[in-house]
Amino acid sequence: MTVRNLDAIFQPKSVAVIGASQRPGSIGQMVWQRLIEGGFAGPLWAVNPRHAGELESFDGKPVLADAGDLPEAPTVALICTRPSTWPALVHRLGGMGTRAAIIVGEVRTEEDRADLRHALAAARPHLLRILGPGTLGALTPALNAQLGAAATVARSGGVAWVSQSNALTNAVLRWAGPRGLGFSHAVALGDEADVDVGDVLDYLASDPSTRAILLEVDSIGAARKFMSAARAAARNKPVLALRSGRDDPGDALYTAAFRRAGIVRVDTLDDLLDEIETLGVGRVAASDTATLITSDRGVATLARDAFMKAGDTLARWNDEAHAALETALEAALPRAQAGNPLVLGDTAKAEHFGLALQALASQRSTGTAFVVHAPTHSAPVAEVARTLIENQRFAYRGMLACFFGGVDDTTRDALHAHGIPVHTTPRRLARAFARLVDYRLGRELLMQTPESMPAQGAAAIEAAQGVAHAALAAGRATLEGAEAARLLAAFELQTLESAEQRSAEAVVDVNVEFRDDENFGPVFHFVAPSPDGFSPPLRVYSLPPLNPVLSRDIVEQSPYVRHAAPEPMLEALTGISQVVCEVREIVAMQLTLRVLPHAVMLVAPRLTLAEKRSRFAIVPYPRRLEETLDWHGERLTIRPIRPEDEEMHRAFIDTMTPDDLRLRFFSAVRSFDHTQLARMTQIDYDREMALIATVEGEDGKPRTLGVARAVADPDNETAEFAVAIQSNLKRGGLGRLLLTRMIDYVRSRGTHWLLGEALRENAPMIGLARACGFTVTPTEDPGVVGFRMPLE
Known part of the structure; x- marks a missing residue:
């Protein structure tokens, strides 16, 4: 994964068009024309040996015979020539310092594919990026950079x-x-x-x-x-x-x-x-409900139906909101109906929409404001739009508008300039907002703090792994019956071993398949029949690893969700996920989850083993980095941070003094909310690591003493680190203990450089960096120093 040099494509400073032409209909002509029409202001060169001596310029820009004649390396080159020319062009451009090329031409034959392979090989030593081939191009309108056809x-x-x-x-x-x-x-x-x-x-x-x-x-x-x-x-x-x-x-x-x-x-x-x-x-703030404002009862009914169908996102007003709106509108609009939709009446004028927005402003339960308007003589579109703009500040959750029949370009542009989206029908308005709500809920799922589940003990995991290793050593690639049950039992999963034990009170049997997908790697597939023959059956895919929150998301999609206690199913789904995460020799699994009213049992598990399987699309918790050691008379555990550590991490930050927080975060910090803490504890182990040091507190619960964090860029070229230690433990060696382990971890990933920064006054951090082998360097900010360590 790499974003290296993509800024050359999306933020170009100079452009060369290789194969530029003025022959109508040619690729070179279309690419050149778009650049000229777009008004790109940076240096722009045309390269075409057929025209170099024939014409002095294309549209006032110089025409050169060869890429080697360019006066300087273009940031990006658009290549419009045949595939056989690509390798040499890429090699020459890369040697000049060009950082990206956009290949517009297509690959059609085996010879073309060979030319493409050679072009990619030529680009690699120069770190030159290639977009395409067969691409329409990349556009950055703010820079007038219309790169392509x-x-x-x-x-x-x-x-x-x-x-x-x-x-x-x-x-x-x-x-x-x-x-x-x-x-x-x-x-x-x-x-x-x-x-x-x-x-x-x-x-x-x-x-x-x-x-x-x-x-x-x-x-x-x-x-x-x-x-x-x-x-x-x-x-x-x-x-x-x-x-x-x-x-x-x-x-x-x-x-x-x-x-x-x-x-x-x-x-x-x-x-x-x-x-x-x-x-x-739009500039719509986070909200999952909305209030409709309109002047017509028929429009109100139409809009309400659209919102009900799109996701039932209309806000339920409380009594206070009803009373406040009735009072605010009574004198000006005695025929107004205070409710959701808020119907102003067919005599409403443009200014009454502003009055409604002002009255709603203090009622936070009413959510985002949606103005749905069919033009009337008393409230023309342009006047209503002007009123919305003037009163936009009262829509604290943002505002969206719907004008039946549309608006003229001038009115539309004015609304757009003030961040007010305009739709043509209530249905489109409602569906667009429902997707914003879906995004908010999906993001909350990403940021959710999972319920803590006790990790399997090391001995139990080793026992399960031993079962798989022994089977492979004996030349067997399948585990069934008692052997499969023994492996699964290490993860507290109970298997039904005989027909007599199978309860007649089962709510449903859920078939589970774990397999390798050619694109997404290991995946789960859950299937359950329709409960009544009319409702759709359950057919859900999911990517491991699973935790209780993600398992609940699966369970809530089931038509049987109300027929059995959810906790046993959550434990079973999380358990089978732990099995495949910890026993990497399992490449496939088939079993049935027999769901009882208050329990879940496994039926007929079959495990397929191999020495190696694909990597997970989402990296599981790296348990191999866990370590326990004696430290100043206490048992200290160093391990990667987990999502369920949020409250423990909040308590750790609360132990730090305001000055320590300022030194760590480079500014005054009072507190962190759930979203910020979730980002600290729910990390992508593929590109970030946070190692925490914990000890058992007086209450028997673990508490965090320190954390070392490193975040790699997508290229894995550099990683930036930071260390935070409980205020009363500084200079006790804990920082060095964490940082040396982080250095080893980042080096093991093949990262080239480990970087960091600290305020110049942060003497303890500067001393720690020096002690661990970092070079301390000045930065552009005289109050900040930098740390650098080569890891190769």
Whole structure:
């Protein structure tokens, strides 16, 4: 996974078009024309040996005979020539210092594929990135950088569009322009020979100009990279995805992967287009309910029905809100109906919409404001729109609008300029908001603190692993019956071994399959029949590892959720996940979960073993890093942080003095909320590590004494570290104990450099860094010093 040099594509400073042309209909002509029409302001060169002596310039820009004649290395080169030229061009551009190339041409033959392989090999020594081949290009409208052969010039906006389809990208750009909608970036990925969807997601996750990301994907090749990048992006901003092919047998697995990554899946292209309006224009704060404001009863009924169908997201007003709105509107609008929808009456004027927004402002339970308006003589569209803009500050959860019949371009642009999205029907408005709610709920699932589950003891895990090792040593690749039951029993999973023990009071039998998917690696598949013959059966995929929160998400999708106590099922799902995480020789599993009213038993487990299996798309908890040692007369445990450590981590931070917190976080810090603590404790072990040191407290519960944290960049080129120790334990050696182990861990991952920073006044941290072998260097900030350590 790498974002290295992607800024050359999305933030170019100079551009060369190799194969530029003015021959109508040629790729070189289309690419050149888009750059000129877009108005790119940086250095721009055309390279074409056929025209170099014939014409002095293309549109006032110099035409050169060869890439070697360029006066300097372009940030990015657009290659519009035939495949046989790609290897030499990439080699020359890379040697000059060009950091990225966009190959617009397509690969059609085996010879073309060989040329592409040679071009990729030529790029590698120079770290030159390649987008494509077969790509429409990449657009950054804010910089007037229209790099590629898009059908139209795109406007600037707040949403990024990422697609595997050139045709859909062209269609979306054509659709958005006349509606006054734009993009922070738009990219068609082409064949993804180098830059793929995971790379672009990683870049956009931290791109300040991108408020939301819209994906159109058909398939994902590097699932682990994608999942890691998607989870990082979804923690920062909404990510929505469209994947066609609902009849594809593997489509349900994509649904599970998107859900696990915090991505909201949409059903149609129309839904995705609506989000360009909602997310690219709007500044809607976190809210899962809304209040409708309209002047007409018929419109109110239509809008209410749309919201009920889309997800029942209308706010339930409390008595205080009803009374406050009745009082506020009584004098001005005696015919108004205070409720949700809030119906102002057919005599309402434009200013009455402002009055309603002001009255709702103090009632926080009413959620996001939705103005749905059918134009009337007393309340013309332009006047209502002006009132919404003037009173926008009262909509504390944001505002969305729907004007039947649409609005003129001037009014639309004014609303957009003030962050108010405009939809044409209540249905589109309701569905767009429902997806925002889905994102919020999905993000909460990502940030949720799981209920603590007792970890299996080391002896039990070793016993289970021993069963698998012994079977493989004996040449057996399958465990069934008593052997399988013995392995599973190490994880407190009970197996029914005979027909007589199978209870007649079973609620349902859930078939469980664990297997290797060619894209996503190890996955679970859960299947249960319909409870009544009419309701849909349960068919759910899930990616390990599972914890109780993620297991509950599976259980709540079952039609049997109200027929049995949930806790036994949560324990069973979490248990079988622990089995496959700890016993890596298990490559497949089939069993039945017999769900009883107050228990869950395993029936007929069958385990398939092998020496090696695929890596998980989501890295499980790395138990191998756990260590217990004697330290100053106490038993000290050093281990990776876990999601259930949130409260313990809060208590640890509470022990630190305000000055210690300032030194650690470079500013005054009072406290951390749940979201911030969840980000500290729920980490992606594939790219981040936090090692904590704990001891048993007087109450018998563990407490945290210190933490060392390191976060690697997506390239794994560098990792940044930080250390925090309980205030009264400084200079006791705990910091060095944690930091040396973190150095060893980061080195084991193949990271090249470990970096850090500290305030110049933080003498203990500077001393610790020096003692551990870091070089202390100045930084651009005179009050901050840097630490560097080569790990190779």
